[in-house]
Amino acid sequence: MSARITPGARRDVGVATWAFAHVAGRVSGTEPPAVFLTLGRNRRLFRGWLHFAGRMMPGGRLPRRQTELVILRVAHLTGSEYEATQHRGLGRRAGLTDAELDRVADGPDAPGWAPRERLLLRVTDELHATDDLSDATWADLRAELDEPTCIEVLMLVGHYRMLATTLGVLRVQPDRPRR
Template identity: 35%
Template sequence: MSDIKPRILPLPRSEWTDDAREVFAFWGEPNAWEEGSKTNVMMVLANHPAMTQPYNIWSKHLLMGNTLGTRFLELIILRVAWRVKSAYEWHNHVGYGLNAGLTLEEIGAIRDFPDGGDWNEQDAAVLRSVDELIADGNLSDATWATLSGYFDTRQMMDLVMSVGHYVMTSWGLSAFGVQIEGGADQIGFDLKTKSGRIPGKTYKPGETEDWTDTRGY
């Protein structure tokens, strides 16, 4: 399990301006304007509302409006989380991935790619695109050609930008020392939880009325 040491603390209540409260409330958490966000990431990013508000708008497009569809997006995010060792993103997106139809065995195979896993050509190209972009800052002609056989122009653009966005986000979470929420049953890279329970589905903002409760906080 990760032992993350904070470098930027959640914004203290004495500094909760209206701009900071807009950060708390952006994702639709009940009572977030009055009580703050239950997510450590929003409480840390609220230290810089002018940066975080446009970041949130961009993030919402990629997370909720991405033309790739949820399953392919979760392939990307989980592979990014493993490659850059983002414990926070891995923990959160295991549950999102399960909700998108991935199995725990497939999530383990995302981590272990290209070894193991029974991936079809499209899935393998998506996972390979993450590795190429991180390693080379570009896609090979062969990978571009394969992906272009399955995705249209907008999807190709969302794919590349999604990789970059989640690398950037993971860097920020790690560098700022954003901790996994205290009430969460942390999921490690080995797919074991702190409690020993099998990881289950979690929901994105607004997917269910109790979406924060499914995360244990």
């Protein structure tokens, strides 16, 4: 499928977004990320979104490894090829092994997860399935994390579900490796 809105050129997204996307591509070893060049077509919204998203990843309260597990689980549950591709690379950089990256698809009941990782995957699954958490899951989350971090986990799951929907509807294609 072809993109419904193609990634913008410098004149479409502005110099700052264009330069940011090119630097991000160099860092990730890909072409400039289509997520930035596509969403950047709405310049005002893009700047606000980038600030918001950056507060959770990479600037969140959770360790990056755990953040990437949540994002990868959302990508799996939503069928977001773009986010799965993008965050497999980021997950490796955060310390996830290839076996762990593959195991994300098996979910929280797969053997090998640390207790907090299993909990975060369970929270992600439950939020995806019901848009809520049972009292038992909430109690487990609160026993493990402080209030600000619990809020962040809920926002992280919701944000990446929203992003997966947007990227899917726009048919944004995964970024190719840099040549």
